[in-house]
Amino acid sequence: MEPFIHLAGVRKVFRKGATEFLAISEATFDVMPGDLVALVGPSGCGKTTLLKILAGLYDYDGGTVRIGTGTHPFDPSRDIGMVFQQPLLLRWRRIVDNVLLPTELLGLPAKASRERALALLAMVGLAGFEDKYPYELSGGMQQRAAIARALVHDPKLVLMDEPFGALDALTREKMNLELLRIWKESGKTIVFVTHGISEAVFLGTRVVVLTAGPARMADNFEVQLPHPRTLDMKTNERFGEYTRRIYHLLGME
Amino acid sequence: MTAKTQTMDLLPRYALAVLSHLALVLAWYLFVRFGDVPKFVMPSPVDTVKVLFSGTYEWWPNVLVTGTEIIGGYAIALVVGVLLALVFTWSKWLEAAFMPLLVSLNMIPKVALGPLIIVWFKYGVFPNTLMAFSIAVFPILLTTARGLREVEPDLLDLVKTLRGSRWQIFIKIQLPGALPYIFSGMKVAAILAVAGAIVGEFLGSDKGLGYMMLQVQVTLDTDAMFMAVILITLIGVLLYGAVLVLERLLVVKDARID
Numbered sequence A: 001m002e003p004f005i006h007l008a009g010v011r012k013v014f015r016k017g018a019t020e021f022l023a024i025s026e027a028t029f030d031v032m033p034g035d036l037v038a039l040v041g042p043s044g045c046g047k048t049t050l051l052k053i054l055a056g057l058y059d060y061d062g063g064t065v066r067i068g069t070g071t072h073p074f075d076p077s078r079d080i081g082m083v084f085q086q087p088l089l090l091r092w093r094r095i096v097d098n099v100l101l102p103t104e105l106l107g108l109p110a111k112a113s114r115e116r117a118l119a120l121l122a123m124v125g126l127a128g129f130e131d132k133y134p135y136e137l138s139g140g141m142q143q144r145a146a147i148a149r150a151l152v153h154d155p156k157l158v159l160m161d162e163p164f165g166a167l168d169a170l171t172r173e174k175m176n177l178e179l180l181r182i183w184k185e186s187g188k189t190i191v192f193v194t195h196g197i198s199e200a201v202f203l204g205t206r207v208v209v210l211t212a213g214p215a216r217m218a219d220n221f222e223v224q225l226p227h228p229r230t231l232d233m234k235t236n237e238r239f240g241e242y243t244r245r246i247y248h249l250l251g252m253e
Numbered sequence B: 001m002t003a004k005t006q007t008m009d010l011l012p013r014y015a016l017a018v019l020s021h022l023a024l025v026l027a028w029y030l031f032v033r034f035g036d037v038p039k040f041v042m043p044s045p046v047d048t049v050k051v052l053f054s055g056t057y058e059w060w061p062n063v064l065v066t067g068t069e070i071i072g073g074y075a076i077a078l079v080v081g082v083l084l085a086l087v088f089t090w091s092k093w094l095e096a097a098f099m100p101l102l103v104s105l106n107m108i109p110k111v112a113l114g115p116l117i118i119v120w121f122k123y124g125v126f127p128n129t130l131m132a133f134s135i136a137v138f139p140i141l142l143t144t145a146r147g148l149r150e151v152e153p154d155l156l157d158l159v160k161t162l163r164g165s166r167w168q169i170f171i172k173i174q175l176p177g178a179l180p181y182i183f184s185g186m187k188v189a190a191i192l193a194v195a196g197a198i199v200g201e202f203l204g205s206d207k208g209l210g211y212m213m214l215q216v217q218v219t220l221d222t223d224a225m226f227m228a229v230i231l232i233t234l235i236g237v238l239l240y241g242a243v244l245v246l247e248r249l250l251v252v253k254d255a256r257i258d
């Protein structure tokens, strides 16, 4: 099968005046349709930069980026959903209206969009909170709403930049399970940035490891753990091997 | 985002506010009644209210004049302040050129402008409206410009990936996001507009409550002076109250800046 995302030798240099900063020296990996790829690496190694290149927000200075295939076409102007570390909900809009923002920007039909938004809110476990304002929701709930917002226009690709980084450990574990369920139900291709090593292994069908200064691809492997994933897998032998492998690469043993 | 640490029901809140006002009037009354205060220094509340109905002065036309100056200057300040802020957020060049200039101009004490304004525009409602405007426009301009700039870069990225237009960003994100800031500027401006109009009337005018105060000062009619101050304050309170009501209608509780 053809990869949905194909990155080969991607290079990114930030320029400010005469100074150049090499943020990504060489990123190469493929993502299959329906994959959940976890991008893991230390702070400052270029994960967000890479995600922004995928989102079409940054140019790159070399290599190839190709998204979409004949059977899985990709329209860069409407097929991206984004989730950030902060929920970034508009605080003057009710939750359902926040979820609807992408559909308004794209000019999608209001009535059908609303139904879809309500269904998505139910899927992320926020049924009954549609008409609340963001401040009436906990951080984890706000992040669920942000996930619903990223899905509402039915994008082919969802980019998540440390979406659970601001949550407490317990909520984070819970959200991991939720995300896996949402991913299965929606069938989206997801690129998930994290600096949580066990989070990467737990979530990813594939893990891409970046090392810092400048970002270099250190590893890229398929995670052969069965689905659905369960929390007790974190204690099994193979899970431990995967996490050790990453710790080793990041020089943190 | 500020969390209200203490919330209170509305009814006891209003009741307490009314009570504190009444208490002040009562204290004033008792002070004058039992403090042996000469009438020309401080009249009692009763005398003060009496002068309103005595027919000695034409209160209503003067209230209208001062009210027009305040509300007019304020309204112009609101429109000009918000529009300028808009232009500045759209054009970095214009902002770089004119914002520092406006900040310098704002340093001019507006009172010092009074005599000049009179030379240019003579006595009357218009120059005093101009005074109110000149002093009220800055807080609105500054807070609005600040509010329009407060957009999360990540949120802009989200809009960009969906090819959102500049107009969509403005109408869906910037403007509603700036509203709490605009209102905080409007509150400050409401107080300043009142001061501006009255200073204008002090400096040169032939009608209005400020002008009246100068007239009755000569005759030591302190009752009337008190009444004039009260009426001016009432105009200010009405304006401020209207702004608060509008804020309540337009800004979600969580986003209000006190």
Ligand SMILES: Nc1ncnc2c1ncn2[C@@H]1O[C@H](COP(=O)(O)OP(=O)(O)OP(=O)(O)O)[C@@H](O)[C@H]1O
Pocket (backbone or CB within 6 Å): A014, A015, A021, A023, A041, A042, A043, A044, A045, A046, A047, A048, A049, A050, A195
């Ligand atoms: N717009 C920019 N201009 C200049 N340098 C930048 C820019 N964005 C990122 N960088 C630099 O590129 C490097 C990678 O940044 P990036 O934000 O991609 O890291 P990250 O892996 O997402 O880190 P974190 O885990 O802390 O979010 C950093 O050294 C950063 O200073």
Ligand SMILES: [Mg+2]
Pocket (backbone or CB within 6 Å): A047, A048, A049, A161
């Ligand atoms: Mg980052």
